[in-house]
Amino acid sequence: MATANLGDLVTTTLRNRRGQLADNILNHNAVLRFLNRAGNVDPADGGRTLVEELEYAENQTFKYYSGYEALDISPSDVFDSAEYEWKQAAVVVSVSGAEERKNAGKEQSLRLVDRRIKNAEKTMMNNLSEGVYSDGTGASGKQIGGLRALVADDPTTGTVGGIDRAAFGFWRNQVYDFSEASVEPGPETIQKAMNALWLDCLRGADAPTLIVADTAYFNHYWQSLQAIQRISSEEDAGAGFRSIQFYGPGGSAPVMYDDNCPDAHMYMLNTDYLFWRPHKDANMEPLEKRQSTNQDATVIPIVFMGNLTMSNAARQGVIHA
Numbered sequence: 001m002a003t004a005n006l007g008d009l010v011t012t013t014l015r016n017r018r019g020q021l022a023d024n025i026l027n028h029n030a031v032l033r034f035l036n037r038a039g040n041v042d043p044a045d046g047g048r049t050l051v052e053e054l055e056y057a058e059n060q061t062f063k064y065y066s067g068y069e070a071l072d073i074s075p076s077d078v079f080d081s082a083e084y085e086w087k088q089a090a091v092v093v094s095v096s097g098a099e100e101r102k103n104a105g106k107e108q109s110l111r112l113v114d115r116r117i118k119n120a121e122k123t124m125m126n127n128l129s130e131g132v133y134s135d136g137t138g139a140s141g142k143q144i145g146g147l148r149a150l151v152a153d154d155p156t157t158g159t160v161g162g163i164d165r166a167a168f169g170f171w172r173n174q175v176y177d178f179s180e181a182s183v184e185p186g187p188e189t190i191q192k193a194m195n196a197l198w199l200d201c202l203r204g205a206d207a208p209t210l211i212v213a214d215t216a217y218f219n220h221y222w223q224s225l226q227a228i229q230r231i232s233s234e235e236d237a238g239a240g241f242r243s244i245q246f247y248g249p250g251g252s253a254p255v256m257y258d259d260n261c262p263d264a265h266m267y268m269l270n271t272d273y274l275f276w277r278p279h280k281d282a283n284m285e286p287l288e289k290r291q292s293t294n295q296d297a298t299v300i301p302i303v304f305m306g307n308l309t310m311s312n313a314a315r316q317g318v319i320h321a
Helices: 006-027 030-037 097-102 106-132 190-201 215-228 234-238
Strands: 050-055 079-084 087-096 174-177 210-213 243-248 251-257 265-269 274-286 297-310 317-320
Touching: 006 030, 006 106, 006 274, 030 106, 030 210, 030 251, 030 274, 050 297, 079 297, 087 097, 087 106, 106 297, 174 190, 190 215, 190 243, 190 265, 190 317, 210 215, 215 243, 215 251, 215 265
Parallel strands: 174 317, 210 251
Antiparallel strands: 050 079, 087 297, 210 265, 243 251, 265 317, 274 297
C-alpha cells in the first residue's frame, strides 16, 4: 500500500474543514452562538485596531421656540469610537517522522489525522470559550477581552476600548451587587435582582436580549420558577444550552447556563451592541505545513485573530455577590 503523506493529508483536511471549525467554535459557547444567530459575527478585513462607533450623547441643540427666536446652531459632539486590540491564538497539529512512517496505510493515516484535528479543534473551542468570559489579563494580557472586562463587576475603574471608565460615565455598565444590597443570593432573591438590573439596562424598547449565568445563579432562577419553568428553545436545548425565558418590561430574554461563566455571576446582555470580530483571513485558518528545522516533525498551525467588542456599555449588566 502506498505511503500516505500525513503533512499534506492534515493540511488538506483542515482546509476542507475550516468553515466547520469556525462554526463549531461559535456553537460551543452560549454568547457566541447567540451573537452568530443575531448576525453579530462581523469579520474584519484588517486595520491597526478593531473600531466600534459609539453614539454616547443626544444632540444638545434641541429646543422649543416661537416665531423668529434664534435656534441653537452650536455643534454637538455625539459620536466617538472605542478601539479594541487584536488578540491572536493558535493551536498546532503536529506529526512526527516516526508517526508518519508507522501510519503508512491510508486508513491508519486518516484515523490519526482525524483524531489530531478533533483534539486541536476542542482545544481551540475550550480556550476561546473561556476567553469570552475573561477580563483580558490572561496570558500576560494577550487573552481575548471578554465579559469580565466589557461588563465589569466595578465599571467605575479600568479602561475598555481605549476609554477610561473613571472619567466617562456613559461607558459604564449596570451592576446589581448582592453584597452591596445586603441580600443573600438564592431562589427567593434572584428575581428581585434580575428585575432591578433589567430596569437599569432598559431604555425604551431597547431591552436585554440574552442572560447567561453560572451554575448557582441559573439554579436560583430555575428553582424560583417552580411549576412554571419551561425550556424556551429546542434549538438551544439541543445544542447543550439549557434555556429558560425571563420576561420583563419591553421584552424578554432567554436565561442560559454556560459552564464557562464565572462563579456567582449572571450577565444581562443587549447583544445588539456586542460583536465577535474575527479577522477574515485568520478565523480558524490553517497555515501552510512547516517542517521543523531541528526536529523530525511536520507542524500545521491553526490560527485565530480577533476580539469580542462592544459599542454600548450602559445597556449591559451583571449580577454578582
